[in-house]
Amino acid sequence: MSVMPQDIENIIKSSYEYGFFTKIDADTVPPGLNEDVVRLISAKKQEPQWMLDYRLKAFAHWQTMSGPNWAHLKLAPIDYQSISYYSAPKSKADGPKSLDEIDPELLDTYNKLGIPLEEQKALAGIAVDAVFDSVSVATTFREKLHGAGVIFCSMSEAIREYPELVQQYLGTVVPYKDNFFACLNAAVFSDGTFVYIPEGVRCPMELSTYFRINEAKTGQFERTLIVAEKGSYVSYLEGCTAPMRDENQLHAAVVELVTMDDAQIKYSTVQNWYPGDKNGRGGIYNFVTKRGDCRGDRSRISWTQVETGSAITWKYPSCILRGDDSVGEFYSVAVTRGKQQADTGTKMIHMGRNTKSTIVSKGISAGEGQNTYRGLVRMSPRAENARNHTQCDSLLIGDQCGAHTFPYIEVRNPSADVEHEATTSKISEDQLFYCRQRGLSEEDAVSMIVNGFCKEVFKELPMEFAVEAQKLLSVTLEGAVG
Amino acid sequence: MLQIKNLHVSVDNKPILKGLNLEVNAGEVHAIMGPNGSGKSTLSHILAGRDGYEVTDGSITYNGEDLLQLETEERAQQGIFLAMQYPVELPGVNNMVFLRESLNAIRRARKESEVDAVAFLRMVKEKARLVNLDEKLLKRSVNAGFSGGEKKRNEILQMAILEPQLAILDETDSGLDIDALRVVAEGVNALRSPERAMIVVTHYQRLLDYIEPDRVHVLANGKIIRSGDKQLALELEEKGYGWITEGAAA
Numbered sequence: 001m002s003v004m005p006q007d008i009e010n011i012i013k014s015s016y017e018y019g020f021f022t023k024i025d026a027d028t029v030p031p032g033l034n035e036d037v038v039r040l041i042s043a044k045k046q047e048p049q050w051m052l053d054y055r056l057k058a059f060a061h062w063q064t065m066s067g068p069n070w071a072h073l074k075l076a077p078i079d080y081q082s083i084s085y086y087s088a089p090k091s092k093a094d095g096p097k098s099l100d101e102i103d104p105e106l107l108d109t110y111n112k113l114g115i116p117l118e119e120q121k122a123l124a125g126i127a128v129d130a131v132f133d134s135v136s137v138a139t140t141f142r143e144k145l146h147g148a149g150v151i152f153c154s155m156s157e158a159i160r161e162y163p164e165l166v167q168q169y170l171g172t173v174v175p176y177k178d179n180f181f182a183c184l185n186a187a188v189f190s191d192g193t194f195v196y197i198p199e200g201v202r203c204p205m206e207l208s209t210y211f212r213i214n215e216a217k218t219g220q221f222e223r224t225l226i227v228a229e230k231g232s233y234v235s236y237l238e239g240c241t242a243p244m245r246d247e248n249q250l251h252a253a254v255v256e257l258v259t260m261d262d263a264q265i266k267y268s269t270v271q272n273w274y275p276g277d278k279n280g281r282g283g284i285y286n287f288v289t290k291r292g293d294c295r296g297d298r299s300r301i302s303w304t305q306v307e308t309g310s311a312i313t314w315k316y317p318s319c320i321l322r323g324d325d326s327v328g329e330f331y332s333v334a335v336t337r338g339k340q341q342a343d344t345g346t347k348m349i350h351m352g353r354n355t356k357s358t359i360v361s362k363g364i365s366a367g368e369g370q371n372t373y374r375g376l377v378r379m380s381p382r383a384e385n386a387r388n389h390t391q392c393d394s395l396l397i398g399d400q401c402g403a404h405t406f407p408y409i410e411v412r413n414p415s416a417d418v419e420h421e422a423t424t425s426k427i428s429e430d431q432l433f434y435c436r437q438r439g440l441s442e443e444d445a446v447s448m449i450v451n452g453f454c455k456e457v458f459k460e461l462p463m464e465f466a467v468e469a470q471k472l473l474s475v476t477l478e479g480a481v482g
Numbered sequence: 483m484l485q486i487k488n489l490h491v492s493v494d495n496k497p498i499l500k501g502l503n504l505e506v507n508a509g510e511v512h513a514i515m516g517p518n519g520s521g522k523s524t525l526s527h528i529l530a531g532r533d534g535y536e537v538t539d540g541s542i543t544y545n546g547e548d549l550l551q552l553e554t555e556e557r558a559q560q561g562i563f564l565a566m567q568y569p570v571e572l573p574g575v576n577n578m579v580f581l582r583e584s585l586n587a588i589r590r591a592r593k594e595s596e597v598d599a600v601a602f603l604r605m606v607k608e609k610a611r612l613v614n615l616d617e618k619l620l621k622r623s624v625n626a627g628f629s630g631g632e633k634k635r636n637e638i639l640q641m642a643i644l645e646p647q648l649a650i651l652d653e654t655d656s657g658l659d660i661d662a663l664r665v666v667a668e669g670v671n672a673l674r675s676p677e678r679a680m681i682v683v684t685h686y687q688r689l690l691d692y693i694e695p696d697r698v699h700v701l702a703n704g705k706i707i708r709s710g711d712k713q714l715a716l717e718l719e720e721k722g723y724g725w726i727t728e729g730a731a732a
Contacts, residue, residue, distance in 0.1 A: 425573075429533070434570040437530050438584035438640065439558035439591065448583065452574025452623065 022108075028087035028218065033080050035059060038187050041086050045156045045190075048163055058176035058186035065180045071314055071343040072372040072404055078285065083250055085188045087218040088132075129154060129193045129209045131222055141205065148204050150234075151196035155223050158194035165196055169227050173256035173293045173320070181252040181314075182289040185221045189254065192222035197232040197263070206462055208237035211251075219250040226256070228263035230296060235266040237465055248276075248311060253288045261296030261323065266304070268461050269317075270469055273309035280339030283311025290317035294326035294352075302329040303346065304460040306469040308476045311340060316374065318347035321355035321386075328357040331457040333469070335476055336369025336401070345375035345406075350383040350416070359390040362454050365401035366477060372404040379416035386413065392422040395453050397446065397477070447474040483508050483679050484529075484549075484648060489540035491521075491528055498524045500704035501540070506648070509676040513690055513715060514683045516701035517723045522683045523567065525701070526652040529681075530564040531557050544648070559591035561647030565637040565654050572624035577636070578606060580624045581643055588644060609642040613669040631662035638669040649673070650681045655689040667692030687719035702727045 029040060038059045042052040067078070129139045129152065145152050151162060158166050176186035193209045211222065228234055251273065257265050267290075276283025286309075292301035303317035319328025330346035348357035363371040377388045394403035407420055427449055435445030451458070451470055458466045484506040491499040498521045506512050516522050528535050529542070531554035542549040549557065572580065586596040597605070610617055613635045625633050634654055641649055651670065655663055670680070670693050682693055690698070690712065698715045700708040700723070708714065708726050718726075 428570075430568075430570045431572060433530075433532050433554065434566065434572070435584075436554040437558050437564050437566075438580075438644070439555055439588040440584060441555055441587070444583065444587065448575055448580070449572060452572065452576075455574050 028084050031082050031084045033083070033085060033188070037085055041188060041190060044086065044088075045159070047156075047159055050163075050167060051159055054171065054176070055187050058183050059188075061177055062180070062183040062187055065183060067180050068314075071374070072370070072406070073312055073314065073341050073343050075285070075312055075341075078248075078250065080184075084218045085221070086190055088190075129207075131191055131193070131209060131211045131220075144204070145207075149198040149201055150203050151194065152207055153194055155189070155192040155194050155225065158225075162194070162196070165227070166194065166225065169225055169256070169258055170223075171256075173258060173291050174254050174289050179289060181287040182254050185223060185252050185254045185289070188219075189221045189223040192224045192253070193226075194224075195226040195234060195236065197226075197228045197234045199229040199260075200231045201229075202232065203234040206235050206237060208239070210239050211253075219252065221251075222253045224253070224255040226258070226265055226267070228257075228259045228265050228299075230260045231262045232260075233264045233266075235268070235462060237268045237270070237462060239270050239272070248283055248285050249274075250285045251287070251310075253290075255288070255290040255317075257290075257292035257301055259292070259294050259296055259299035259301055259323075259326075262298045263296060264300040264302075265292065266302045267292070267317070268465055269303075269305040269307070270461075270465055270472065271305065271307045271309050271313070272472060274311075275309050275338060275340050276311040278338050280311065283340075284309065286310035286313045286315065288315040290315060291320065291347075292318070292328070293320045294323050294328060294355075296326070297323040297352070298325045299323050300327040300329075302331070302460065304329075304331040304457065305333070305344075306454075306457070306461070306465075306472065307332070307334040307342060307344060308472055310342075313340075313342040313344050315344050316346055318349070319357065320349045320351065321357065321383075322351045323355075324352040325354045325356075326352055327355070329460075330357075330359045330361070331460045332361045333364070333454045333457045333473070334362070334371055334373075335364045335366070335473065336371045337366040337397075337476065339368050341370045341372075343372040343374055345373045347376040347378070348388055349376075349378045349380070350386040350388070351380045353382070353384040353386070355383055355386045357386075357388045359388070359392070360456050361390075361392045362457055363392075363394045363403050364397070364450060364453070364477075365394070365403050366397035368400045370402045370404070372406065374406045374408075376408040376410070377418055377420075379411040379413050379418065381412045383413050384415050386416045388416075388418045390418075390420045391456075392420070393453070394422075394424040395450065396424065396426045397450075443474075443477075446477055450477060483545060485541075485543040487541050487543075489528075489542065490538040491524055492536045492538050493524065493534060495536075497538070498535075498704055499528070502701070502705055504699065504706060506679045506681060508647075508679055510696045511674065511680045511682060511693065513693075513695035513698045513712075514681060514701050514706075515685070515687070515698060515715065515718060517727065518685065520701045521704045522685075522701055523652060526564055526567075526650050526681075526683055529557075529648075529650055530554065530562060555587070556591075558644075559588050563641050563644055563646030563649045565634075565641055565649065565651045567653040567656060569625050569628075569633040569637050571626045571628075573626050575624050577622055577624045578603075578620045581606065581640060584640070585643055605643065606639075609639055612642055612672055613638045614665045615639050630657040631659070631665075634658060634662065634666055635669070638666055642669065642673060645673075645678075647677065648679050648681070650683065652683045653685060654682070655684055655686060663689065664692060687715045690715045700726055 038055050174182050176183050197203050259265055273284035301319050307313050321328050328348050334342045334344050336342050361373045365371040373392050379386050405422055409418055432445050486504040489499050489502040582602050615635045698710055699706045
């Protein structure tokens with residue numbers, strides 16, 4: 001149409017603006033995985049014995065497992081022996097005591113990503129934990145948060161400083177036996193974020209973790225644990241980027257959320273890992289287990305995700321609605337283009353009475369992208385008057401892409417009410433002509449229609465993220481039509 | 483302003499327009515009438531730059547430029563507006579946002595400053611009154627769930643905001659009851675000006691009771707076979723198309 005082939009090429013090449021690599025001395029263990037590597041990671045992090053035991057148990061179990069093959073994904077087998085399981089910037093070896101001690105190269109990297117770590121430059125109202133390859137390199141606004149009683153630190157630090165809390169909750173939402181990738185993560189996780197909100201505290205600022213994979217041939221296995229005590233509230237954001245590389249890199253994270261009575265966690269993700277080039281070479285394999293446990297009555301967990309990156313996305317942020325009157329929400333926009341594949345959705349496990357869940361999934365496929373929604377809604381026998389509403393919409397751009405929907409519904413309580421709505425639409429020639437006749441370029445038209453399609457999800461994101469997400473979406477879909 | 487010379491257009495290798503000639507000057511309102519299948523919509527679409535039409539011969543000159551060399555959005559930016567027969571729904575795209583983006587895209591292309599939100603709001607409210615469009619519709623998605631009449635009024639609202647130099651109304655009267663027709667016509671009449679030309683494409687004469695044309699052309703079998711003043715439209719109303727088309731075939 002109006003865009004020449006070479007323009008499209010340029011757009012595709014330029015559109016991943018986070019593809020740079022930071023040259024920094026790193027302490028990287030050689031590729032390969034065995035019990036010694038697990039011990040080495042634990043030793044590097046000066047972990048207590050119980051943590052090492054947990055890792056070894058997980059590793060032993062992992063060796064008996066095989067990867068999942070039920071997802072609607074095409075991928076070559078992953079060679080787990082060719083990955084390095086630990087890489088840390090060298091200057092971090094002793095651990096910086098304050099932000100002043102952080103390697104300027106690292107500060108520069110995060111500045112380039114638009115995440116200034118110096119507190120005076122940071123976005124007002126957002127505290128950041130920056131995870132670089134395998135370790136957390138900085139956590140901002142700790143003092144201020146500490147004053148409110150909020151613990152916000154790297155997972156390694158939490159294991160050392162708050163062992164009782166970590167031991168009490170770690171692995172209770174996602175047990176190490178849960179699935180192949182969660183089990184691998186339990187054995188080799190290197191860092192991540194720990195958040196603890198004490199009873200009755202409304203966290204005074206947004207918390208966020210920024211994940212960056214830098215080193216080649218490494219995997220990132222981070223672990224996030226957020227505990228919200230009775231009547232507390234926290235909003236947490238995560239963002240992700242990686243350099244452009246020809247080989248695939250593995251990202252296998254685990255996120256566990258726990259809410260007690262009347263507590264609420266709002267968890268938002270903008271995932272923009274490197275998606276690979278137009279021929280499907282390189283890109284991140286994003287295999288993530290995210291689950292929230294509404295343990296207390298009237299507690300609430302909301303997942304909002306905007307997934308535009310990664311060669312392959314495999315993730316199902318879920319809610320276990322254990323407490324009576326608890327609420328689970330899942331709002332998702334997943335975009336696949338080029339040769340990207342996504343198999344994503346959620347699980348809402350209703351166990352308590354009067355529990356409610358809402359699922360809004362918006363899948364956008366362009367190019368040769370394949371987008372799958374997979375969701376489970378389970379109403380257990382005890383879940384009297386449980387309610388679910390699912391809305392699952394797919395938008396196709398072009399005729400080489402695909403959208404697939406696999407809803408699983410299990411109802412074991414006759415008073416439960418489950419609604420499922422699904423639509424598939426295409427950006428039509430008529431719509432594009434209409435917009436262009438009104439003076440808009442084809443790309444602006446597509447971006448406008450797509451943003452309209454995603455509106456219900458974007459409005460769930462915190463303000464700064466919503467703007468980011470819209471921009472990201474426009475950049476991602478540039479050259480998608482033509 | 484617009485010169486169409488010996489225009490031949492095919493769709494899927496099937497000739498639709500077969501040597502059409504038309505000249506429109508600033509300030510004029512031309513009505514194009516004709517039976518179904520005569521090529522009226524093809525003419526509207528080819529002027530607006532819709533894909534899927536192949537020009538096999540002839541030329542279209544707009545303000546001295548070769549119109550056929552321009553992309554669809556460039557034509558819009560240079561002042562061509564098509565009020566569509568079937569306005570398209572854009573679910574999730576706010577009507578007001580759409581209008582503002584559209585206006586600003588056109589202004590940017592003309593190197594004019596963008597209209598700020600406050601000035602825009604004032605402008606839209608004023609123009610919405612002109613076409614008697616419920617302000618609630620401004621907050622909804624573009625055309626989504628609008629009635630036939632509301633869609634057409636929304637088209638005229640867009641026209642009023644974008645202030646085109648050449649407006650083409652493609653069967654704007656179709657599907658309208660007489661009250662809606664009157665409102666739309668009043669909106670159109672309010673936009674008549676010495677700098678602006680309009681092409682009103684219609685099957686029926688009744689729209690021309692409200693929008694008085696300077697010239698009336700009868701399009702049949704891909705050609706303009708008769709041109710005249712508004713009397714011609716009245717004659718068509720009385721006698722139908724048969725007497726001219728048969729004459730043309732003979």
